[in-house]
Amino acid sequence: MDVMEAIKTRRSVRKFEDKPVEKEKIDLLLRAAMQAPSAHNEQPWEFIVVENKETLEKLSEADKYTTAMKNGTLAIVCVTDEKYFFSNTNIWMQDLSAASENILLEAVELGLGATWIAITPLEDRMAYIKDLFQLPDGVIAFNMIIIGYPAKVKGFEDRFKPERVHYEQW
Amino acid sequence: MDVMEAIKTRRSVRKFEDKPVEKEKIDLLLRAAMQAPSAHNEQPWEFIVVENKETLEKLSEADKYTTAMKNGTLAIVCVTDEKYFFSNTNIWMQDLSAASENILLEAVELGLGATWIAITPLEDRMAYIKDLFQLPDGVIAFNMIIIGYPAKVKGFEDRFKPERVHYEQW
Secondary structure, three states: OEHHHHHHHOOEOOOEOOOOOOHHHHHHHHHHHHOOOOHHHOOOOEEEEEOOHHHHHHHHOOOOOOHHHHOOOEEEEEEEEHHHOOOOOOOHHHHHHHHHHHHHHHHHHOOOEEEEEEOOOOHHHHHHHHHHOOOOOOEEEEEEEEEEOEOOOOOOOOOOOHHHEEEOOO | OEHHHHHHHOOEOOOEOOOOOOHHHHHHHHHHHHOOOOHHHOOOOEEEEEOOHHHHHHHHOOOOOOHHHHOOOEEEEEEEEHHHOOOOOOOHHHHHHHHHHHHHHHHHHOOOEEEEEEOOOOHHHHHHHHHHOOOOOOEEEEEEEEEEOEOOOOOOOOOOOHHHEEEOOO
């Protein structure tokens, strides 16, 4: 699938078929994530792959806005570890965001749907997920992406706004 | 071009041919950016398109690590405005990162090369860019992406690290 087609048809999907994501597709999603650009090519990411229904249910209970987490068959929790930090600026959030967007677009190519649910910088969610996975100090959960075969394919919604573009100056 | 092929062949490109990027391609890059996901679908982004050689030169002088900015024929400076902020958490950085990654991947599809150069959260760069474009209070420059026809096409570099993947638990 063309890049632009994937970008245009990517929508947040929160309802899924009861059909597991094949191992080969999980592997491709992780490969897509790890090819992302990162500051100083630090690649400051790790990933927790969750298919266990009980854990997906627990992820959905982080707060009232995370309920979609139980609907999918697969979640990828994107995590960083301070040990990768070259500097103490928070550019790692940009790196993990690029990796996450790669996952979302590759999901579209594979016929999957997904939704990116933030963890950082929401302190209550961060504490809940840290406790759930017993993450050691210095390990920070960034976001959780719920994935699966979409129950319904949403159409293209044009978000282009020409007034948001400035030429040469503000 | 397939999504995975674009993800795999995307590399940071800092040397470019002396050939302008066509208006149609600039439009596609901006459309790709604005289709990105964002928290609460806020779309908290604006873009400054720079082709003027003198301005590219000035962008390159932000500090000693931004010199590549003068090599391209096009820069897109991704900007946010506090007026879009639904909440005061800094999730906008994630939204603008997703938009930036869309630009990088669409650039590959269009035969272009690009490099993402951070502005936020580096205070000196933020101040320099704010001054250069005379950005009003509340308008924050996030990053600048230098773009052009690559002088040399770099090959695929496999960044997959299986040890970065955890299954079901940390």
